[in-house]
Amino acid sequence: MTTINDVAKKAKVSTATVSRVLNNSDKVRPATRDRVSTIIKELNFVPNVNALGLQRKKTKTVGLIFPDASAHYFSEIMQGINRHLFKNDHQILISSAHDEEEEIKTINGFVNSGRIDGLIIMMPSARDYKGLIDQLKNEIPVVFIACEIDAPYSTTILLDNYNSAKEMVHHLSQLGRKRIAFIHGGEHNYDARERHRGYIDARSEYQLDESEELEVMGNFTEASGFQATLALMKRNPAPTAIFAANDAMAIGAIEAARVLKLSVPADLAIVGFDDISLAAYLDPALTTVHVPLRRLGHLAGESLLKNMNLDPAERTTEKIIIPLKPVIRRSCGSEQESA
Amino acid sequence: MTTINDVAKKAKVSTATVSRVLNNSDKVRPATRDRVSTIIKELNFVPNVNALGLQRKKTKTVGLIFPDASAHYFSEIMQGINRHLFKNDHQILISSAHDEEEEIKTINGFVNSGRIDGLIIMMPSARDYKGLIDQLKNEIPVVFIACEIDAPYSTTILLDNYNSAKEMVHHLSQLGRKRIAFIHGGEHNYDARERHRGYIDARSEYQLDESEELEVMGNFTEASGFQATLALMKRNPAPTAIFAANDAMAIGAIEAARVLKLSVPADLAIVGFDDISLAAYLDPALTTVHVPLRRLGHLAGESLLKNMNLDPAERTTEKIIIPLKPVIRRSCGSEQESA
């Protein structure tokens, strides 16, 4: 590996001068600058990041902590983050942890080792983060994605799950469905809980059937949506619509309806949440809520970078809520069809 | 940020002793060790990675270069890699690049900046990597995933696309389909090309219709599968089966069949490739080829780590080909049904 010393020697200047050329700071005589630049290219010299990090206390790297489930969700968001950071010459260090304890350890390591300048935490299952937040406070800027955390001096980006869920239930009720079941995504998932909350509130607001047996727990997989639907259709009276907390479960629900020889949407309306790319290609095309994952990622990257360039004292506590749009297709039994 | 100096001072020892405790190397008197350890915990001291990297010339970090498309594919593989590396206390630095030039620059930066100890390159579209390989040679160990590269002293992990595609075509022909169309995934994608090659060879081997108009180009999206199918069904005579190079396009094909009022599989058999999680929940359930993405990632991580622990001189050129298994469901018109 070639170092700044090799360059300096070959160019017959001091390392200071090479450094100045590299950072095109100060005044360097054009002739010298050219000579040094040529040699840098000649030797394919790239400054050692460890030395840089040590000296500057900045690494141009941001950490990204994510859950080891929900692959689809995750990778889209990450692409959004990455694209923005890449443009701004920053790298991403990723880590996924199983449980909360492991996670806190990881974060601690990231932050205190001088490895990163900023952190994005995507942990829908996060609950008790007291210790963590104290850690972070004033160390480096943090962006939380879909976490229920009141951390001062950080950014939190949330989806407007609650209102969209309400809206979806409202839409179903307008279509005459009064007995709407809900397949939950998991108690420990923030998005799932919010969607559920929207469902519950909408039921009472729009005077729908509020019986408890219309709610069943799933885990965001097709299989769980399938099982949940089989269970739900044994209720008496059976639901006339099913709202699954994500598209995967809705797909399982559609398959279950097929097995039960129920026509969707005639006998049973089914709607999902997420708007995965193939939702439009299902039979029937799935009514769902569109979630702009790439944009979410982009916002996260942008907000983080902005805060990284700010004095700790200037940082603010920010909460960004991304509004979501229902996408009406056939599976809800609606006449209209949107793009 | 607390440093080894703070610890040393507080424990009234030299930094050397603290270092020895940290690396539990050498002999340190138990009493001293305890005292130092206590203070390390007390101060929540984490060694600075930049200083470590500078000194040790190892960063416990591996780079991961991936394409900015194929989110699903990518994130599963990454999870596989991550899980293995996390266990072995290594971090992952990711980067995705748009074009080849940008990519080579990224790799160059990664490698020559002392940022990483190993590199995993996932670039199905990679073609001409001469310059790159020369770069890498003997610098750090590399694993290529789904790249058509003959790089000495590195590991290449490939899917057995070719044989599985052949097998799938064979299966269709056994079911009496003689006019099998193919929806290509993209000329610049290694996996897509290999699947196509398998299709072509199978056609001639099993004496099927070899007309060129049975091949159409797609781009791995549902929409392209949809369009491709509409086009294919205008052929005269029309194909009796469609082999899509991935599941997303197969889903588009199924939707197209629906629009054309064709029954699948009765009028038209449709098969895909990948076995995404919802393939089993489609109507009809999709016959496809299962690709063990997590395992692929795991293998990549394992192989890389192994090579990182080897002397450059001891490294070998390795090529791992992962065999794939067809998953027979309803969409091909087969009687049998597999798990």
Added chain:
DNA sequence: TATTTTAATGTAAACGTTTACATAACTTAG
């Protein structure tokens, strides 16, 4: 041309670790 001012370059310390080598503190043996 000699002197002052300004611009370019060099020197060396600092960042936070590890580690070879030097030294100090114990043990053990005589």
Added chain:
DNA sequence: CTAAGTTATGTAAACGTTTACATTAAAATA
């Protein structure tokens, strides 16, 4: 109790940068 042998600890250089400060070279002025 001293000398020799161990074992534990300390000192300081090294890793590859940046940068404050010192120095030298060039330009401007008298």
